Amino acid sequence: MIKRIKMRTLLIGGCITLFFLVLVTRIFFIQVVNGGVWQERAAGLVEREQTIKAARGTITDRNGNILATDAPAYTVSVNPLLINELGIQDVVTKKLSALLGKNESEMRALVTAKKENGDFFQQREVRSEGYKISPELAEKVNELREELQEEYKARNAIVMAQESKRFYPEETLASHLLGYMSRDGKAVNGLEVSYDEALTGTDGYLNYQKDAKGIKLPDSQDNYLPPQNGKNLTLTIDDTIQFYIEDAMKEAVAKYNPLSMTVIAADPNTMEILGMANWPTFNPNTYGSTPDQKNFINHATQSIYEPGSTFKIVTLAGAVEEKLFDPNASFESKRMYIGGFPISDNGHSYGWISYLEGVKRSSNIAFVNLGYNMLGGERLRHYIDEFGFGKKTGIDLPSEAASPIKPLVYKSEIATAAYGHGLVQVTPIQQVAAISAIANGGKLLEPHLVKEIKNPNDGSTEVIKPKVVRQVISKESSKLVSGYLEQVVADQTIGTGRNAYIEGYRVAGKTGTARKVVNGAYSKSKDVVSFIGFAPVNNPKIAILVVIDQPDGTNIGGGTAAAPVFKKIVSQTLQYMGIPKDTAKTPDKKSKEVSVVQAKAPDLSGKTAKQARSQLLSAGIAYVTLGQGDNVIRQYPVAGASMNPGQRIYLLTEESSKMKIPDLTGESLRDALEVLSLMRVGVTVKGEGYVVKQTEQVAGEQRTVQLNLQTAKAAVTGIADEAPISSDPSSEAEVKEQEASGGEGKTEGTDETDNNKAPANESESSDNPATNGASLP
Numbered sequence: 099m100i101k102r103i104k105m106r107t108l109l110i111g112g113c114i115t116l117f118f119l120v121l122v123t124r125i126f127f128i129q130v131v132n133g134g135v136w137q138e139r140a141a142g143l144v145e146r147e148q149t150i151k152a153a154r155g156t157i158t159d160r161n162g163n164i165l166a167t168d169a170p171a172y173t174v175s176v177n178p179l180l181i182n183e184l185g186i187q188d189v190v191t192k193k194l195s196a197l198l199g200k201n202e203s204e205m206r207a208l209v210t211a212k213k214e215n216g217d218f219f220q221q222r223e224v225r226s227e228g229y230k231i232s233p234e235l236a237e238k239v240n241e242l243r244e245e246l247q248e249e250y251k252a253r254n255a256i257v258m259a260q261e262s263k264r265f266y267p268e269e270t271l272a273s274h275l276l277g278y279m280s281r282d283g284k285a286v287n288g289l290e291v292s293y294d295e296a297l298t299g300t301d302g303y304l305n306y307q308k309d310a311k312g313i314k315l316p317d318s319q320d321n322y323l324p325p326q327n328g329k330n331l332t333l334t335i336d337d338t339i340q341f342y343i344e345d346a347m348k349e350a351v352a353k354y355n356p357l358s359m360t361v362i363a364a365d366p367n368t369m370e371i372l373g374m375a376n377w378p379t380f381n382p383n384t385y386g387s388t389p390d391q392k393n394f395i396n397h398a399t400q401s402i403y404e405p406g407s408t409f410k411i412v413t414l415a416g417a418v419e420e421k422l423f424d425p426n427a428s429f430e431s432k433r434m435y436i437g438g439f440p441i442s443d444n445g446h447s448y449g450w451i452s453y454l455e456g457v458k459r460s461s462n463i464a465f466v467n468l469g470y471n472m473l474g475g476e477r478l479r480h481y482i483d484e485f486g487f488g489k490k491t492g493i494d495l496p497s498e499a500a501s502p503i504k505p506l507v508y509k510s511e512i513a514t515a516a517y518g519h520g521l522v523q524v525t526p527i528q529q530v531a532a533i534s535a536i537a538n539g540g541k542l543l544e545p546h547l548v549k550e551i552k553n554p555n556d557g558s559t560e561v562i563k564p565k566v567v568r569q570v571i572s573k574e575s576s577k578l579v580s581g582y583l584e585q586v587v588a589d590q591t592i593g594t595g596r597n598a599y600i601e602g603y604r605v606a607g608k609t610g611t612a613r614k615v616v617n618g619a620y621s622k623s624k625d626v627v628s629f630i631g632f633a634p635v636n637n638p639k640i641a642i643l644v645v646i647d648q649p650d651g652t653n654i655g656g657g658t659a660a661a662p663v664f665k666k667i668v669s670q671t672l673q674y675m676g677i678p679k680d681t682a683k684t685p686d687k688k689s690k691e692v693s694v695v696q697a698k699a700p701d702l703s704g705k706t707a708k709q710a711r712s713q714l715l716s717a718g719i720a721y722v723t724l725g726q727g728d729n730v731i732r733q734y735p736v737a738g739a740s741m742n743p744g745q746r747i748y749l750l751t752e753e754s755s756k757m758k759i760p761d762l763t764g765e766s767l768r769d770a771l772e773v774l775s776l777m778r779v780g781v782t783v784k785g786e787g788y789v790v791k792q793t794e795q796v797a798g799e800q801r802t803v804q805l806n807l808q809t810a811k812a813a814v815t816g817i818a819d820e821a822p823i824s825s826d827p828s829s830e831a832e833v834k835e836q837e838a839s840g841g842e843g844k845t846e847g848t849d850e851t852d853n854n855k856a857p858a859n860e861s862e863s864s865d866n867p868a869t870n871g872a873s874l875p
Contacts, residue, residue, distance in 0.1 A: 152299025155328030159337040169265035172236040172258045174228030179218040198227040230263040266382045274396040278382035291496045299328040332550040334370035342670045343373040354649035360397040366534035366641040368564040369543035402501045406612030408630045409518025413469040416481035419571040422472040425454035437509040469516025485532040493545040537638040540571040597661035602679030607631025609656035629660035674720035676764030701737030720746040727751030
């Protein structure tokens with residue numbers, strides 16, 4: 099009996115010992131051998147990592163107006179399990195389809211969606227109509243959710259997740275420049291692509307410990323990495339000038355119904371693009387509904403065409419630089435033969451005329467003499483290359499095109515290149531860079547659209563400076579060429595660019611009309627018409643190219659269709675820039691001086707800043723917004739006051755001592771004092787006339803601005819007055835105190851139009867087997 103008890107005890111003890119050995123071994127394997135694996139699994143159950151999304155950088159115009167930004171968006175999903183449990187499939191399908199604009203059969207498929215095992219899904223996203231919808235539409239979906247809650251206790255039959263999407267508040271404005279973001283977050287076209295790396299931030303994260311219900315533990319050991327938001331871009335474009343461009347284009351499109359149209363505006367001294375637009379266009383917010391892929395083409399940088407007579411600026415510049423151009427020398431305007439084929443001024447014979455008259459009339463014979471006979475093929479090609487044709491300009495936009503220009507071998511190739519046909523193939527942006535070189539003293543500059551790149555994470559700013567490619571012609575030659583091109587516009591009798599004339603400003607320009615190649619031959623009815631120019635001639639502030647592809651009508655040349663568009667844009671822009679005119683009076687038919695009609699300042703008080711901006715833009719009145727408020731508090735000039743040519747309206751939107759002081763360059767002393775009085779800023783003044791420089795000084799809470807003035811003559815011509823007047827601060831303070839109290843139609847004729855069409859048809863010679871792959875007729 100005792101022996102049996104001992105055996106049982108020994109057996110039980112052995113089992114217990116074996117159990118503990120197995121347990122210890124298991125624990126050893128769990129904690130030591132596989133400790134890392136189990137620790138990771140435990141961490142996965144206890145720890146949670148939350149991604150903190152980085153914001154994509156904002157894009158603004160040069161004045162800080164937002165053109166592209168991240169905005170709240172909502173993605174709609176349905177709960178098939180709950181919907182089918184409650185039997186509300188029909189209600190949800192019909193009403194949600196109507197709200198989102200989705201096909202009912204597709205919506206029903208989502209509402210009744212099942213897994214492979216036959217169970218209903220608990221969540222299905224409504225793609226693509228319910229993906230990242232606007233807050234306005236999301237509010238309507240919320241109303242439907244509340245309706246479902248009230249009737250069926252089924253609010254969560256429809257759920258919404260808040261996200262963000264790219265938003266373009268100005269809609270179609272500058273859409274080809276900006277590009278857009280696709281719904282899946284991919285950059286498409288424009289600056290969104292060019293600067294995608296800079297605009298895209300780096301997501302951060304938050305690591306913390308949670309309990310079984312997902313609630314953060316009180317003693318959680320957090321691990322936090324803040325997101326690095328994308329960099330912000332300040333563009334060179336001005337959304338007001340962009341508006342002027344697109345508004346003028348709408349009128350031309352309505353009148354001429356072209357296939358496409360392009361306008362580029364640049365500061366010729368820096369090649370900062372002030373505005374760039376194409377038609378047809380698209381809305382980047384609703385890019386998916388754009389009917390034709392052609393709407394997305396940025397013709398300004400991607401389309402290649404024969405420029406016609408606007409290219410004559412290169413031939414003229416080369417002849418002037420080589421001292422071959424004598425404006426008073428004469429030639430005979432009559433049909434001539436190059437390589438056995440005729441070239442003429444469209445059959446006209448103007449007889450013996452000066453070369454300056456030939457420039458005004460856009461005579462092909464004049465430019466063949468200059469380019470073919472005087473410069474010759476080698477030197478002509480040299481200037482074509484020097485002005486940047488045949489190569490990309492380097493503008494900071496994706497997919498820039500450039501057509502390499504083949505060697506000018508045959509006589510006909512040299513002759514036709516001299517007036518912009520044949521082997522000469524250009525892009526609009528190349529043309530703008532070339533005319534800017536003539537305007538700015540002979541420097542070819544690289545065009546660019548981004549002015550500053552700001553890093554919101556550390557406050558640093560990268561400033562994009564103008565880049566000089568090379569000196570193409572001398573400063574002296576550029577002044578001479580500018581003067582000759584001014585005659586093209588100023589001569590109201592024979593100048594082909596006379597429809598671009600702007601009273602009070604000196605304008606230089608050149609028209610162009612080029613026949614299009616259709617099925618390998620030049621068409622007799624399809625043209626590309628254009629106008630290129632800059633103003634004011636003696637102090638260039640803006641250079642513009644207008645290109646209209648295939649306008650409807652007969653005898654529609656660059657002077658008829660494109661020059662008036664140029665005139666409208668430049669007139670509004672120079673006023674907006676505050677560039678004073680040479681005179682405030684204009685002669686009538688009897689040569690008597692009559693006062694220019696003065697506009698009255700509209701009443702904008704109490705309106706929102708957006709409403710005021712829209713009204714002023716529509717009226718063509720320049721404005722500056724003071725402050726960051728939403729509504730207009732006060733304005734200057736006051737409502738009903740007479741406004742001088744070029745005068746701006748200043749809109750005060752908040753009462754703050756920290757408001758940024760606006761650029762008052764070009765303003766009169768009275769206007770500058772009134773504006774600074776609105777802002778409660780002290781003033782000291784030197785000189786008289788118009789503001790040319792301002793310097794801000796801060797002493798404690800008081801800000802003071804010193805204004806340097808010049809007379810109107812000095813401001814316009816750039817020539818200093820012989821006896822500049824300066825006044826001491828004390829006397830000017832008294833001044834401050836005192837002041838504070840208080841032709842469409844067809845006028846071009848056939849000269850320019852015909853001179854740019856027919857010679858292309860007549861000038862191809864038998865010694866040239868092919869031109870750019872398309873034979874000339």
